[in-house]
Amino acid sequence: MNMKKISAACATAAALAALCVPGAAFAADGTLTLNAGDGSTLAGHSFTVYKLATYNDVVKDGANVKSVSAKHPDQTTGDWIAAALKANGVNYDLAQGRNAAEQLLRLQNSNTLRKVAGTLQSTAAASKVTAVKTNQTSTTSSLNLTLPEGYYLVVDAQGIPILVSTTIGGATRMSNGQVLGSTQIKTNVTKIDKKIKSVDGTWKDSAAATNGETRDFKATFTVPNKLAVDTITLEDHMTGITYIDGSFHASVDGTDITNQFGAIGKDKITAAAGKTQTDGTGFKVTSLQSLVDTYQGKQVTVTYQGKVVNASKANKAINQIILTSNWLPAVIPPDVPTPNPGTDETPVPTYDVNLKKISAADGSRTIQGAKFKIHNDSLNQWYTWDSASNQWTFGTDESKATEFSTNAQGVINFTRLGAGTYTVKETQVPTGYFTFVKPSFTIKITDDGHVTIAGKDQPGLTGTVTNADANASTPTAVVKNIDNITQLPQTGATTMAIMIVGAFAIILVATATGWGAYRIRHENMGDGPIAA
Structure with missing residues (x-):
């Protein structure tokens, strides 16, 4: 290569290098x-x-x-x-x-x-x-x-x-x-997502709960940009629910950051006109500035508990959370309205189920005085009703459970029940009916209010109900009492066993009565006591 070509190549390389400086x-x-x-x-x-x-x-x-x-x-x-x-x-x-x-x-x-x-x-x-x-x-x-x-x-x-x-x-x-x-x-809006834990352990947007029951709630949100917001404020407006003191916890990626929030204040909802009960008490809390500075862009999970205190079929409990971003000065442009806070709502419905007692011999005849108790199989709890507060309490001791009695129309109303599977058992049969035939039945209630009723003990004595809509009406379990062995439905071995036991019981009673009369007669005749 001659010197002119070398010089030209060097000049080109230098020019290219100049473009890169x-x-x-x-x-x-x-x-x-x-x-x-x-x-x-x-x-x-x-x-x-x-x-x-x-x-x-x-x-x-x-x-x-x-x-x-x-x-x-x-x-x-x-x-x-x-x-x-x-x-x-x-x-x-x-x-x-x-x-x-x-x-x-x-x-x-x-x-x-x-x-x-x-x-x-x-x-x-x-x-x-x-x-x-x-x-x-x-x-x-x-x-x-x-x-x-x-x-x-x-x-x-x-x-x-x-x-x-x-x-x-x-x-x-x-x-x-x-x-x-x-x-x-x-x-401009920090979105928040609210869930309630259903009785089956899953988190849902809405879940039915029994009046008197405590449920877990969860809210998640992304920490906003620290150049726009200094703190955030959480308010949970509870209607028909009361916040459980000390249950508030916050975490990021499994790490507890509850200390990034200030004191938990109470947020009381005033009872509506004409109501005497307290509708609910939520909470209000503001974060420290260090929450935003440290966890900008991270997802925070807040969990807490609330007790359902005043829910009914007509008025479901409401759990509404509000997240307000506390904006730094001059973040919002002059011609832009101040953004609304992020909100989410978790309705907590509750449902009613009726029991109607009728005669197996005459279906038009209702039975008063039949007694029943209710057990939540999902939670393994017997239910006790407090009519003063319209709430249930729960325990494992059956003897403390409320014994309900059918009224003159043969009806018991099991009110304000949450989702789950229940067993309702007859504990006392009215006079005039076979006392050894005590039917029981199951009630299954879904979170959206579909109710299924099926017989359990003596299943043929309870009418089957399939997925009735408890939002539209009150599903009813129709249960029969019998006064004659022939009224037992022909449902196989169980019924046969009852018939045998029942017949055996009658025989025993008759035998005992005859034996007693025979014994008295002989004693009166002077033959002396008969050896047992």
């Missing part, structure tokens, strides 16, 4: 990731991106960026930024070579930055600036954007505006620790 006119692409945080998504959000600054004079410090200079990409953008800075009292010296974009990058006061971001969003349309990306959406927890390296305004249709930088030369952090190329969105 800091301060080059052609900026590389960087990346920007918008995150919703753990347990949340960007569904419903739509992002518009405006470029505010192009970088030059980048100085690296190992893997990090030590310093960088900036310039607006065009004069229209420069004028837009300058007007926003001026509107918020930020001045800079043009004589020293400063420009609006660089001054924006140099701002340290977070309150001022929030104000400027709000002003930029409100004046974007009037300024005639052109967005570099519009209608950017994602249904997952993050959105990855490829953009020319620079500083950007991200406007969120469902959130608060963000000032953020892309990665710079592949670096994801400044030497001072500032993150590059990634940010958590400043959503």
